[in-house]
Amino acid sequence: MESQGFEGTEAGGQPADVSDAVPTMDDASEGAPEQAPAAIDPRVDDPSKRGGAAIPEPTPLDQHGPARIIAMVNQKGGVGKTTSTVSLGAALASYGRRVLLVDFDPQGAVSVALGINPNELDLTIYNALTQAGCHVGDVVMSTDVIDLDLLPANIDLSAAEVQLVSEVGREHALGRVLAPIKDEYDIILIDCQPSLGLLTLNALTAASGVIIPMGTEYFALRGVALLKDTIDKVTSRLNPDLEIIGVLPTMYDARTLHAREVLSTVQQAFGDLVFQTVIHRTVKFQDAAVAGEPITDFAPGSSGAEAYRQLAREVLAR
Numbered sequence: 181m182e183s184q185g186f187e188g189t190e191a192g193g194q195p196a197d198v199s200d201a202v203p204t205m206d207d208a209s210e211g212a213p214e215q216a217p218a219a220i221d222p223r224v225d226d227p228s229k230r231g232g233a234a235i236p237e238p239t240p241l242d243q244h245g246p247a248r249i250i251a252m253v254n255q256k257g258g259v260g261k262t263t264s265t266v267s268l269g270a271a272l273a274s275y276g277r278r279v280l281l282v283d284f285d286p287q288g289a290v291s292v293a294l295g296i297n298p299n300e301l302d303l304t305i306y307n308a309l310t311q312a313g314c315h316v317g318d319v320v321m322s323t324d325v326i327d328l329d330l331l332p333a334n335i336d337l338s339a340a341e342v343q344l345v346s347e348v349g350r351e352h353a354l355g356r357v358l359a360p361i362k363d364e365y366d367i368i369l370i371d372c373q374p375s376l377g378l379l380t381l382n383a384l385t386a387a388s389g390v391i392i393p394m395g396t397e398y399f400a401l402r403g404v405a406l407l408k409d410t411i412d413k414v415t416s417r418l419n420p421d422l423e424i425i426g427v428l429p430t431m432y433d434a435r436t437l438h439a440r441e442v443l444s445t446v447q448q449a450f451g452d453l454v455f456q457t458v459i460h461r462t463v464k465f466q467d468a469a470v471a472g473e474p475i476t477d478f479a480p481g482s483s484g485a486e487a488y489r490q491l492a493r494e495v496l497a498r
């Protein structure tokens with residue numbers, strides 16, 4: 181079945197010319213199987229066009245909150261966690277959702293991607309985590325994007341991780357910080373650092389869902405067993421409500437046989453957990469980050485922006 185809301189559907193079943201394929205995410209080949217059987221030659225089959233169930237348009241909200249809290253997690257570095265947090269957050273806001281982005285990486289990458297220099301801030305999530313007198317509402321900042329707020333971080337957050345280690349209920353610190361503002365938002369997205377340490381455990385304990393961005397490159401699946409194991413442990417010991425919302429393939433380059441093989445493997449390994457939305461590799465994401473804007477504002481008509489709007493619809497439907 182074709183996904184909704186896209187133009188320019190390619191002729192169904194037509195072998196893609198891999199030499200000049202333009203990275204778009206705009207179509208689902210007619211009759212494409214749910215999962216590519218091994219017999220299909222990946223040179224002519226692009227698994228990003230797998231398709232699936234129709235994705236409904238989000239219903240407008242007449243009231244807000246309490247928020248669904250989603251952690252963006254993968255301990256592998258550079259797989260698109262921060263880009264996906266910012267882009268998905270802005271796309272959800274464009275559907276009238278009140279969104280809070282939690283920068284939970286001492287690099288402060290979400291803050292930077294939104295054009296904010298976190299090193300100049302007096303208050304960051306560090307203060308909310310470690311100082312009893314600090315109210316999280318005083319740390320939250322509005323951004324240039326309507327309905328998109330930010331809980332910023334900077335290098336101080338790495339000190340919070342050290343301080344928390346010796347505390348009682350150390351895995352619940354972020355949950356405690358977010359509790360007073362949960363009712364003000366529809367969605368809270370937590371951008372995690374590339375590690376499965378205490379900060380990420382806090383994110384998984386505060387969240388009800390996990391999105392796993394996964395690069396479609398060599399070794400994409402390396403470490404996923406450990407991640408799955410960590411999520412299972414958090415579910416059984418700390419947070420029974422936690423579930424994986426989906427696996428998001430990122431940085432996909434349809435022109436390479438290799439990327440097609442990796443995506444096909446990811447789809448076979450995770451089945452329906454893999455989002456229909458596949459984020460293609462394009463320099464627009466770096467350009468948007470340099471400009472300090474989400475892609476949905478920087479290049480709203482680009483295929484990358486449309487991909488994250490489709491992802492927003494998928495997340496709201498799951």
Ligand SMILES: Nc1ncnc2c1ncn2[C@@H]1O[C@H](COP(=O)(O)OP(=O)(O)OP(=O)(O)O)[C@@H](O)[C@H]1O
Nearest residue numbers: 257258259260261262263374431460461462465466
């Ligand atoms: N779809 C994409 N196409 C091309 N470049 C991308 C794409 N998504 C992200 N990037 C770029 O790749 C780099 C890494 O992305 P990002 O920072 O989102 O990954 P990350 O998983 O958050 O990394 P880290 O683990 O270091 O926090 C950035 O320079 C970003 O602009």
Ligand SMILES: [Mg+2]
Nearest residue numbers: 261262285289
């Ligand atoms: Mg990051």
